[in-house]
Amino acid sequence: MDDETSRRRVPTIDQVAALAGVSRATVSRAFTRPEMLSEATVQRVKAIARDVGYVPNQVARALSTGRHGNLALIVPDVANPFFPPLIRGAQLRADEAGFCVFLGNSDEQAGREDMLVGRFTSQVEGMILVSSRLDEERIRLYAERRPIVLVNRDVAGIPRVLIDSATGIIAALAHLIDHGHRRIVYVSGPSASWSNQQRRLALRREAAKRGVEIVAVPARPPTYEAGYAATAQILASKATAALAFDDLVAQGLLAGLAERGIDVPGRFSVVGCDDVLGTTTYPPLTTVSARCKEAGQVAADLLMDLLKVKAMRDVRYVLESHLVVRGTTGPVAPPDRP
Amino acid sequence: MDDETSRRRVPTIDQVAALAGVSRATVSRAFTRPEMLSEATVQRVKAIARDVGYVPNQVARALSTGRHGNLALIVPDVANPFFPPLIRGAQLRADEAGFCVFLGNSDEQAGREDMLVGRFTSQVEGMILVSSRLDEERIRLYAERRPIVLVNRDVAGIPRVLIDSATGIIAALAHLIDHGHRRIVYVSGPSASWSNQQRRLALRREAAKRGVEIVAVPARPPTYEAGYAATAQILASKATAALAFDDLVAQGLLAGLAERGIDVPGRFSVVGCDDVLGTTTYPPLTTVSARCKEAGQVAADLLMDLLKVKAMRDVRYVLESHLVVRGTTGPVAPPDRP
DNA sequence: AACTCCTATGCAACCGATTGCATGTCAAGC
């Protein structure tokens, strides 16, 4: 690292100290705790620092203080539209607090997530794990090293932010029932997923209470293609409406229906989940809003809060969801009279 | 930083050394230069490290070597579907090389981008600026401090990766002309954007050559809403097809057309750009594929290459694009006979 | 003049790695 080309002349604290005729400690304090020094000294040191272009080295500072002003965010898949808004939300808050954000992509693999956490640990003050695939033991281990906030993963004792799709799902069901639907398909997602379990459970429970019938049809993995492929089975169920695990699946289903010439919402109603496609399609999708951006913000705020108070509390922050009615739901069609 | 609660037990090199009964130097070398050690020692050290969950502290390493193993990626807007695949691509490569990635979001504002670059500089070895809004002078200044790779921004002397939508745009135009379209709208994006200039120029040039007419209608900022709002003006132009700045704008336009009962592709053809929505809609969008993921990979590879050789070459990497024909384009409709 | 008490500053240990040089060991060579 000493060859000619790489020798970037970055001034250090020693050079400034020598020029100012003070000790390193004094230069350091001129920047971090000026109130400890005489006004004159602070001015002199800062002037010299400015002259030579000295800026305290963040890396060295972090090594001795443990505060790097960084945090890490690990998501399963950046390219899944569910995550970008969440990332955005977290970043927004981190930015405001002067934090830099590392982004990690686990590819839904615990192993990769594990590796990322390891790599980040020494460089961040805390981490946000979204839909973590790590097992509880591992999460607890890491949480002992650095504050960790989970999103959409419910581990007792670890601060977590959960998007409660139940409220929105229930509203969606009510909405469909109001429109006369009595037999409804749930197009389900990954069975290991917390979100899927939660959605399925809420739906089942509410349906029983209100006396309507739920038919489960899987779409795994939850993609446009899976939704599209599930169309036949969904139609075969004789249901008049479907509630999909997420918006992607819902879109696939919409395509499948369109291809068969089945009018939405005229003859079939579709509800998505997460509200990540926004209104980027036509007809705009009725969906359960997941407030992912907010989840990101809350998680970041929570993490930085934990850093400040240095005490771990058992926080379980639940974000309720709600139904956004757009154009893919309507009254049940009158029966065919052939 | 020594109080009970904040004493996080992150294992250090000393602990591993003690457990393995070797010196710190040996542990260090087990990770950085295993060929200097006996096979047996390397295995033993690594096993112990794994057991206690030791990972070399990047910060400490960076302090002594000057290599932090970090790079920064700054994009205008994470939530814009164009960027996630690109981020993904860059990250993939960075990961493989053992680099951690900082993600910054400039909100398309030069000021914020400037601030982010400042914050990252001391913590990274190099940066990737995507669709940078900084002025050339500023970019050159930063490039002197740290290697910088630009994506979709063409500054002479700074290594850059450009997605050449021209080839795809020309193919799209040819496709439309083949289908009988002679008057085509270009729904334009941000005038300051390199991509927009390039697309517009390619279109104008090719149209002139082939003797068809291009009408420009702005959609700024390039969003679904803007595309939707531009529908009236686009129809007023009497064109029979539109080529949109990006897929989002194209979707907005599709919605606007659908709402007016105008069949696509029956009475109007639409071509998007970037291919970021994939086939998530119906009818699936004909679009110019931008290969964003590849761009990210190339940019990251290029950056890490520059770090290795420590010499800045003037690289201008151009990725060609191509047309993906799906369901929103078709032959021009026969004239109305009222 | 002697005694406090502050205030401004310096000393030196520390954060957790890396690395040039020194050292110990053992086998081969003469």
Next chain:
DNA sequence: GCTTGACATGCAATCGGTTGCATAGGAGTT
């Protein structure tokens, strides 16, 4: 049997800051 060299490992300085504790000097008190 002694030298030589190769190999594996350890020692200790170093990177650039921060910070607890020590101290010098000056003002205020008696």
